[in-house]
Amino acid sequence: MHMSTRVAGVLTSLALALGGAAFAAPAAHADVTACINQVERELQGGEAPDSVRMACYVGLTGDNEQCVSGLTAAGVTNGTSVSACRVAPE
Template sequence: MRTTTRIAGVLTGLTLALGGAALMAPAAHADIASCVNQVERELRGGEAPDSVRMACYVGLTGNHDQCVSDLARDGVTNATAVSACRVAPE
């Protein structure tokens, strides 16, 4: 295999890999938004504080129990905290 062909193949693979990562980044942000939106529904239109966003980020990383306890500490009911943290990593 010629060197130029090999380099072209590597660059193509790298481009596809980086492009896929870029497409996935907005989806992660949307998951946090879904979590925050559930909490804001409970607040009936009020904006969630930054601590809620941080708890949802913890849920996004897969730490469901910590997410629920952080939201409960912020005054969110247990049922809402559980359902909000469940949608974070999806």
């Protein structure tokens, strides 16, 4: 019985840890989504290519300069790149 109690405790801890990770993930994802949405507005309904998504993920880490550089390399205007990268790490 002692072993089953330990297994139950480990499973409970694992479930809590995974639940916490799932709770934290949407907030981070929403920031990247805000960045991508800014770019997609400029594309007027077009879906952002993978290069834009990657640049927004870089922006999420706080590397604003690299984010802007990645977006402008993907053909996004400088003004939109700056504003999109500004919202990524929020």
